[in-house]
Amino acid sequence: MSSIPSRQWVLRSRPTGRPSASDVELVDVAVGSPEPGFVRVQNLVMSVEPYMRGRIGGEATYAEPYPLDEPMLAPTIGRVTASADESIPAGTLVKHEYGWREHALVPASECTVLLHDDLAPADHLGPMGIPGMTAWVGCERIARIESGDVVFVSSAAGAVGSTVVQIAKLRGATVIGSAGSPEKVELVRRLGADAAFDYHDGSVKDLLRAAMAEVGATGLDVYFDNVGGEHLEAAVRVINDHARIALCGMISIYNSATPQPGPNNLIKLVWRRARMEGFLLRDHLDAREEFENRMAEWLHIGAVRPVQTEFGGGIEGAWDAFLGMLDGTATGKAVVPLTGNHVEKDCKTSESGGTISPDKEATR
Amino acid sequence: MSSIPSRQWVLRSRPTGRPSASDVELVDVAVGSPEPGFVRVQNLVMSVEPYMRGRIGGEATYAEPYPLDEPMLAPTIGRVTASADESIPAGTLVKHEYGWREHALVPASECTVLLHDDLAPADHLGPMGIPGMTAWVGCERIARIESGDVVFVSSAAGAVGSTVVQIAKLRGATVIGSAGSPEKVELVRRLGADAAFDYHDGSVKDLLRAAMAEVGATGLDVYFDNVGGEHLEAAVRVINDHARIALCGMISIYNSATPQPGPNNLIKLVWRRARMEGFLLRDHLDAREEFENRMAEWLHIGAVRPVQTEFGGGIEGAWDAFLGMLDGTATGKAVVPLTGNHVEKDCKTSESGGTISPDKEATR
Numbered sequence: 099m100s101s102i103p104s105r106q107w108v109l110r111s112r113p114t115g116r117p118s119a120s121d122v123e124l125v126d127v128a129v130g131s132p133e134p135g136f137v138r139v140q141n142l143v144m145s146v147e148p149y150m151r152g153r154i155g156g157e158a159t160y161a162e163p164y165p166l167d168e169p170m171l172a173p174t175i176g177r178v179t180a181s182a183d184e185s186i187p188a189g190t191l192v193k194h195e196y197g198w199r200e201h202a203l204v205p206a207s208e209c210t211v212l213l214h215d216d217l218a219p220a221d222h223l224g225p226m227g228i229p230g231m232t233a234w235v236g237c238e239r240i241a242r243i244e245s246g247d248v249v250f251v252s253s254a255a256g257a258v259g260s261t262v263v264q265i266a267k268l269r270g271a272t273v274i275g276s277a278g279s280p281e282k283v284e285l286v287r288r289l290g291a292d293a294a295f296d297y298h299d300g301s302v303k304d305l306l307r308a309a310m311a312e313v314g315a316t317g318l319d320v321y322f323d324n325v326g327g328e329h330l331e332a333a334v335r336v337i338n339d340h341a342r343i344a345l346c347g348m349i350s351i352y353n354s355a356t357p358q359p360g361p362n363n364l365i366k367l368v369w370r371r372a373r374m375e376g377f378l379l380r381d382h383l384d385a386r387e388e389f390e391n392r393m394a395e396w397l398h399i400g401a402v403r404p405v406q407t408e409f410g411g412g413i414e415g416a417w418d419a420f421l422g423m424l425d426g427t428a429t430g431k432a433v434v435p436l437t438g439n440h441v442e443k444d445c446k447t448s449e450s451g452g453t454i455s456p457d458k459e460a461t462r
Numbered sequence: 463m464s465s466i467p468s469r470q471w472v473l474r475s476r477p478t479g480r481p482s483a484s485d486v487e488l489v490d491v492a493v494g495s496p497e498p499g500f501v502r503v504q505n506l507v508m509s510v511e512p513y514m515r516g517r518i519g520g521e522a523t524y525a526e527p528y529p530l531d532e533p534m535l536a537p538t539i540g541r542v543t544a545s546a547d548e549s550i551p552a553g554t555l556v557k558h559e560y561g562w563r564e565h566a567l568v569p570a571s572e573c574t575v576l577l578h579d580d581l582a583p584a585d586h587l588g589p590m591g592i593p594g595m596t597a598w599v600g601c602e603r604i605a606r607i608e609s610g611d612v613v614f615v616s617s618a619a620g621a622v623g624s625t626v627v628q629i630a631k632l633r634g635a636t637v638i639g640s641a642g643s644p645e646k647v648e649l650v651r652r653l654g655a656d657a658a659f660d661y662h663d664g665s666v667k668d669l670l671r672a673a674m675a676e677v678g679a680t681g682l683d684v685y686f687d688n689v690g691g692e693h694l695e696a697a698v699r700v701i702n703d704h705a706r707i708a709l710c711g712m713i714s715i716y717n718s719a720t721p722q723p724g725p726n727n728l729i730k731l732v733w734r735r736a737r738m739e740g741f742l743l744r745d746h747l748d749a750r751e752e753f754e755n756r757m758a759e760w761l762h763i764g765a766v767r768p769v770q771t772e773f774g775g776g777i778e779g780a781w782d783a784f785l786g787m788l789d790g791t792a793t794g795k796a797v798v799p800l801t802g803n804h805v806e807k808d809c810k811t812s813e814s815g816g817t818i819s820p821d822k823e824a825t826r
Contacts, residue, residue: 364709368742375735377732
């Protein structure tokens with residue numbers, strides 16, 4: 099079989115502050131036939147995610163840095179176009195890490211065959227993917243959300259946060275969300291949050307207090323933290339006894355070259371006998387099957403609605419999409435479709451299943 | 463029966479910064495015979511503890527403020543001198559909360575009869591009392607110290623910390639302690655710590671790194687935090703995967719009227735999947751019997767050595783003793799004997815069982 103032309107993004111340097119166009123290069127390559135044990139995949143849609151910032155910068159965090167002068171990695175959904183491994187025939191829809199490129203040669207052992215292939219490909223990057231499972235593990239295993247809990251979620255219109263809002267409501271909690279624009283706040287309410295605020299409208303401390311008053315809550319049982327900083331301090335301030343704070347990530351510091359002061363009120367963790375716990379999915383892979391089955395069901399019945407932003411421009415637009423995601427221009431899961439005509443540079447936000455029937459409401 | 467003369471410390475005002483002599487008054491009273499259901503206790507020795515600072519100030523913390531214009535409370539050991547409750551005859555050694563006075567009328571229901579009355583009365587305020595049980599619960603239930611763990615303890619010559627050092631060693635951990643003077647550092651090493659440093663000798667970050675190198679450790683599995691602030695930030699910096707941080711108290715902030723910035727590196731809790739948890743004894747009263755039996759055994763065989771500072775001056779010296787304890791002049795448990803001739807104002811530090819036989823070493 100002959101080679102096919104492809105393009106891929108290669109990392110050229112490691113930024114310390116905000117990444118820029120000079121840190122990467124879009125390179126033309128020819129992708130040959132797969133060697134034994136490999137498949138060739140045409141990538142349909144790839145993910146851009148906050149944690150990639152750390153892998154680009156090469157800080158010693160929880161994930162290996164991307165090597166310099168090689169194409170970067172990203173969770174990606176694609177269709178197998180040529181196979182040299184009998185377990186994955188051509189035509190199979192798979193998830194893998196070899197994104198940032200149009201066509202990829204992938205070891206069959208690193209492909210996950212998508213069982214729920216009736217869902218939209220992008221759903222496997224959002225609610226069925228890393229963000230969705232992060233939300234699930236944080237809610238079920240770390241925060242252990244129970245019926246009646248008062249739950250506060252930051253970045254509640256984000257890929258993880260929008261799923262946390264919906265899972266917490268399904269678990270019977272009262273939910274307060276914060277987000278970064280009036281449109282996002284409106285979305286968070288549509289997802290079922292009992293109160294939501296735009297953190298630009300004042301101090302998080304005051305806005306959170308007003309939201310708590312709106313839902314008749316005097317304290318928080320759970321804070322699902324996606325941002326750190328002022329949000330974390332404001333949440334610690336009003337925790338209830340035995341509160342749980344799930345630390346998921348702190349996007350506010352990813353672009354910061356100097357450390358920011360932490361919350362000045364951690365003594366509250368003693369007074370309230372509260373637990374603050376960080377987590378990564380790698381420790382919870384045993385939850386995957388239960389999670390995927392439950393989430394697929396929720397998606398099918400419309401009890402969880404995917405929230406995503408599609409960045410246009412195809413492979414050429416992927417780097418700008420990543421920067422846009424870091425800047426907060428995306429709502430929900432940020433994805434980059436890699437096939438079709440994507441000439442526009444704008445991004446398009448959608449909520450699947452935007453109209454919820456009364457029956458579906460009842461399942462919430 | 464006739465009344466007997468007594469003196470007691472009454473709270474007159476609530477300080478916001480460091481407490482001073484004008485906040486309290488030593489008052490002469492006459493203590494009458496016990497009403498039915500009460501006993502009269504001659505107090506032998508009382509405790510002064512950091513958490514009392516919060517109850518004096520009246521901040522909404524985890525404990526009720528001491529009422530103004532009434533005698534304050536403190537864990538105290540005394541002997542019943544008159545009883546109007548058949549369950550506690552005269553002569554019984556009891557623990558109760560009616561300290562800050564020479565003689566007290568105490569409801570029998572609020573007296574704990576001391577089962578292990580062969581131990582020194584002050585031991586019931588230290589390793590057998592609140593500090594010892596705090597150390598036990600923090601080690602066993604919060605930090606869950608296991609053999610092979612690398613454990614860092616701040617305020618390691620304090621009442622709680624000195625017990626944590628010894629429990630952690632008994633559990634097979636490698637132990638690093640920090641303390642506030644060369645003498646305290648020496649004591650911490652004598653208690654069995656594998657390394658110890660004086661936090662005045664440089665930045666905690668550097669001193670901790672040097673101590674870790676001394677014991678061949680590359681990270682911490684457990685940090686038992688008694689102080690917060692710089693210690694907490696330094697510890698978070700070097701936690702291992704799945705580390706546990708037990709938050710016991712933050713004496714560094716008790717006297718501070720303005721909040722201090724928290725650790726700037728809490729994102730490490732995510733990367734290391736670490737847990738930080740505050741606790742109070744009130745949630746762990748079910749552990750008391752197991753704790754007391756185990757600790758009494760350890761004390762009898764010399765596997766745990768009480769560390770205490772006796773402040774002189776009897777009841778008259780109690781307030782200065784409290785301030786001295788807050789200022790860090792005490793080593794180990796700070797106690798105030800209330801009987802006998804205590805004319806000196808100085809404090810006397812002792813380690814019981816200072817000489818350990820080879821047999822006893824073997825049990826560690």
